Amino acid sequence: MQRRDLLSHLSLGCLSSFAHLPARATQPPALWLANPYQGHEKLTDYWVSEKYDGIRGYWDGHQLLSRSGKALNPPTWFVQGWPAHAFEGELWAGPGQFEQAASVIQQKQAPDNAWRAMRFMVFDVFTPSITFTERVRRYQGLVKHIDKPWVQAVAQSQVPTHAALKALLHTTVQAGGEGLVLHRGSSLYQSGRNADVLKVKPQEDAEAKVVGHEVGQGKHAQRTGALWVETPQGLRFKLGTGLNDAQRENPPAVGQWVTYRYRGLTDKGVPRFASFVRIRPAIER
Incomplete structure (x- = not known):
């Protein structure tokens, strides 16, 4: 064009x-x-x-x-x-x-x-x-x-x-x-x-703080299955999709901020199809 x-x-x-x-x-x-x-x-x-x-x-x-x-x-x-x-x-x-x-x-x-x-x-x-x-x-x-x-x-x-x-x-x-x-x-x-x-953007994105880790199951047993994250507005949800093997073995620490992508919100305001993108650099916080 x-x-x-x-x-x-x-x-x-x-x-x-x-x-x-x-x-x-x-x-x-x-x-x-x-x-x-x-x-x-x-x-x-x-x-x-x-x-x-x-x-x-x-x-x-x-x-x-x-x-x-x-x-x-x-x-x-x-x-x-x-x-x-x-x-x-x-x-x-x-x-x-x-x-x-x-x-x-x-x-x-x-x-x-x-x-x-x-x-x-x-x-x-x-x-x-x-x-x-x-x-x-x-x-x-x-x-x-x-x-x-x-x-x-x-x-x-x-x-x-x-x-x-x-x-x-x-x-x-x-x-x-x-x-x-x-x-x-x-x-x-x-x-x-x-x-x-x-x-x-093709998908919306936002930032949230890691507040916990959930142990995985099946092929992700004994390593991180999902991150529990909290938005600046205080909403908590799980973020599992998008993590690679190295990140599941050594996940973002509690207190770190991460960027995630999503496709709209549910009726309760939870991001739909949320997917981990990356750790947000500390220099930006």
Whole structure:
């Protein structure tokens, strides 16, 4: 499917208007979070981009932070020349390389060659007073100003119909992408979840904390059959599908957070067909 890039008419913005932040973060940055796409939205109101399967990073003008506010440890050369203005993106190691990206980022001093395989995919700037359409122009200008091959601007386009969006999702996932992000062009920067930012994936996903282990039966006897997990809302359920043999022998520990996929909810709010995906990196909590 052809994607119409509607940004060609936008000139590069002046970097001097980016918001300056305090010298050091004292709490998690107030970032926007995406809600699930419902299928009834007016798509012409939204920009569409690929959802990169990496670790979200936030440059506060002085240091690179995780979305939970923890300081990351990139080499000096990786952030050299970055401006004293806030912007954010995804630390990404390529399609299907989430575990590699998480491993690099969680090390206090990962080797240079590991960081040279990373990309910082910039998708927004912290300039609360202007719309997302204007912020796209700003972050494109910022990336051009930094002028480093590992700092890249996330491409934005628009699709006219939900069928076209579905086709683009299929193409993106087939190429190894995680999904898509919809961002309302007229929206101002707003922290938390809202209808201005939506995620589109083949299946929904969420996080839960491991609160126990259930011993398996049959071929899984004497090892973990399922995890008992608890959502941030306090709902508990079992998560057994998706665990491989190594994870059943050495399961995620009680207290760790995991990501799971599911297909809708039951009448009681329990995720249907929930399947374990991975342990959530500690740097994100």
